[in-house]
Amino acid sequence: xxxxxxxxxxxxxxxxxxxxxxxxxxxxxxxxxxxxxxxxxxxxxxxxxxxxxxxxxxxxxxxxxxxxxxxxxxxxxxx
Numbered sequence: 001x002x003x004x005x006x007x008x009x010x011x012x013x014x015x016x017x018x019x020x021x022x023x024x025x026x027x028x029x030x031x032x033x034x035x036x037x038x039x040x041x042x043x044x045x046x047x048x049x050x051x052x053x054x055x056x057x058x059x060x061x062x063x064x065x066x067x068x069x070x071x072x073x074x075x076x077x078x079x
Contacts, residue, residue: 003031010042 008016020028050056
């Protein structure tokens with residue numbers, strides 16, 4: 001089986017996925033990792049666009065460390 005990575009415009013993604021969904025799993029398999037990659041890529045491009053438009057908010061490394069530590073503490077398993 002060949003693995004193919006394609007770039008699809010968001011406007012037609014749903015239609016392409018619908019079409020691919022009509023094939024049997026042993027003929028066409030949608031790899032979730034690839035869909036996740038595409039979603040991450042889209043989000044990164046959107047953030048880059050915000051940065052280029054001057055709409056992004058920046059923090060310094062110390063603030064980032066504080067925020068990361070707060071998130072880790074919030075989601076860390078409780079003993």
